[in-house]
Amino acid sequence: MITRIEIDGFKSFENFALDVPPFLVLIGTNASGKSNLLDALSFLSAAVTRGMESAVALTRGDARGLFRQTGDGGVVDRMRFSVRFHQSARYEVVFAWGLQDDGLEGIVVESERVEGSDHGGRWADIEMDFTMFGPREPKTRFAFARMIWRELRNITILHLEAGALRLPSQVGGGSLLEQSGRNLPNFLRRLAIESGVKFPRGAGLQEISMRLVGLVREVTGFDVVVDEARRDVRIEFSSQYHARIGAELASDGTLRMLAVLAALHDTGLVAIEEPENGVFPDRLRQLLGIAQELDGDRQVIFTSHSPVVLDVVPPRNIAYFDMTTIIENGVPSRVTRVRRLRDEGGPAAVENERWARVTDSELDRFRAGIEEPVG
Numbered sequence: 468m469i470t471r472i473e474i475d476g477f478k479s480f481e482n483f484a485l486d487v488p489p490f491l492v493l494i495g496t497n498a499s500g501k502s503n504l505l506d507a508l509s510f511l512s513a514a515v516t517r518g519m520e521s522a523v524a525l526t527r528g529d530a531r532g533l534f535r536q537t538g539d540g541g542v543v544d545r546m547r548f549s550v551r552f553h554q555s556a557r558y559e560v561v562f563a564w565g566l567q568d569d570g571l572e573g574i575v576v577e578s579e580r581v582e583g584s585d586h587g588g589r590w591a592d593i594e595m596d597f598t599m600f601g602p603r604e605p606k607t608r609f610a611f612a613r614m615i616w617r618e619l620r621n622i623t624i625l626h627l628e629a630g631a632l633r634l635p636s637q638v639g640g641g642s643l644l645e646q647s648g649r650n651l652p653n654f655l656r657r658l659a660i661e662s663g664v665k666f667p668r669g670a671g672l673q674e675i676s677m678r679l680v681g682l683v684r685e686v687t688g689f690d691v692v693v694d695e696a697r698r699d700v701r702i703e704f705s706s707q708y709h710a711r712i713g714a715e716l717a718s719d720g721t722l723r724m725l726a727v728l729a730a731l732h733d734t735g736l737v738a739i740e741e742p743e744n745g746v747f748p749d750r751l752r753q754l755l756g757i758a759q760e761l762d763g764d765r766q767v768i769f770t771s772h773s774p775v776v777l778d779v780v781p782p783r784n785i786a787y788f789d790m791t792t793i794i795e796n797g798v799p800s801r802v803t804r805v806r807r808l809r810d811e812g813g814p815a816a817v818e819n820e821r822w823a824r825v826t827d828s829e830l831d832r833f834r835a836g837i838e839e840p841v842g
């Protein structure tokens with residue numbers, strides 16, 4: 468589980484630090500950096516465990532555009548990510564703009580560092596004799612380094628699109644859920660196959676199905692159907708009124724809910740953009756409840772503009788994003804800052820915290836859907 472993320476030089480982040488509980492909702496005004504944080508997670512995960520090319524392809528913007536633009540029109544030449552994990556392991560990597568192995572300019576790794584301890588022993592700050600980069604777990608005797616690689620690999624980012632959710636999967640294709648929600652049928656199949664092993668309490672598709680039926684009244688269940696003749700895998704819903712509804716005919720909201728519930732059932736970190744899209748407020752309320760009740764290895768981050776969040780999520784599980792101005796070489800730049808909410812009846816300012824807590828009037832404006840005045 469990830470417990471803290473620090474970012475410098477990626478998109479709108481400089482001197483940015485966010486403590487991450489098992490469940491977190493990012494709220495805040497438009498263009499405050501919420502999606503940039505999901506981009507950062509997606510980029511880091513893919514760069515380390517899937518290769519730089521797919522990392523850039525999966526992230527909004529081209530490679531150079533990932534580096535932070537400064538107020539004077541320049542671009543920084545380094546990006547630093549530091550990620551802390553439970554058991555206090557930490558991974559830090561610095562990327563730079565430079566010459567790649569193929570002789571072309573691109574994003575290159577400048578340094579990597581892993582800290583942690585095995586078996587409760589002394590802290591090891593290892594001189595790297597391996598790299599975390601690669602499609603396989605790094606070959607090292609440090610178990611915490613292999614754990615870090617698996618955690619980075621197990622990050623899923625979802626910007627669900629109804630069109631992609633309707634598509635069938637290929638028989639024998641991969642089982643990864645794509646950012647758009649494409650490949651949901653094979654992803655569900657994988658959850659079903661693993662459920663016996665991973666969810667000893669009999670969870671898996673039955674539990675997803677039960678929750679889906681509780682959330683959306685138009686269906687009574689679903690199946691994942693393999694069509695050998697067409698060589699594809701499809702989702703079919705059942706309902707009281709029709710024998711079967713294929714994914715191509717199901718409602719956007721139903722498909723989105725299914726994808727979100729399925730993603731919540733996997734292990735690792737899942738970050739989902741605006742789960743409220745196409746969903747009634749009451750269903751969002753229920754969904755936020757489900758996400759908070761998850762136990763085990765699942766870590767969930769949502770972004771949201773919905774006031775429902777303030778009603779059902781405790782302040783400590785909400786992070787409020789906005790932009791602030793920093794002065795670099797005498798020139799102002801806008802960067803993302805993140806602030807915490809006041810605990811119920813708690814103080815507005817807390818010692819040793821960089822920023823004061825979010826004010827009631829800011830929360831009132833968020834609730835009312837009114838943009839913050841530029842300041």
Ligand SMILES: Nc1ncnc2c1ncn2[C@@H]1O[C@H](COP(=O)(O)OP(=O)(O)O)[C@@H](O)[C@H]1O
Nearest residue numbers: 478479497498499500501502503532534535536
């Ligand atoms: N490379 C970059 N350097 C500086 N700012 C950036 C960079 N890339 C994106 N941004 C800024 O990030 C903001 C968009 O943030 P985003 O995360 O999409 O907002 P939201 O909170 O609405 O999801 C824009 O204002 C954009 O100017």
Ligand SMILES: [Mg+2]
Nearest residue numbers: 501502503770
């Ligand atoms: Mg956004």
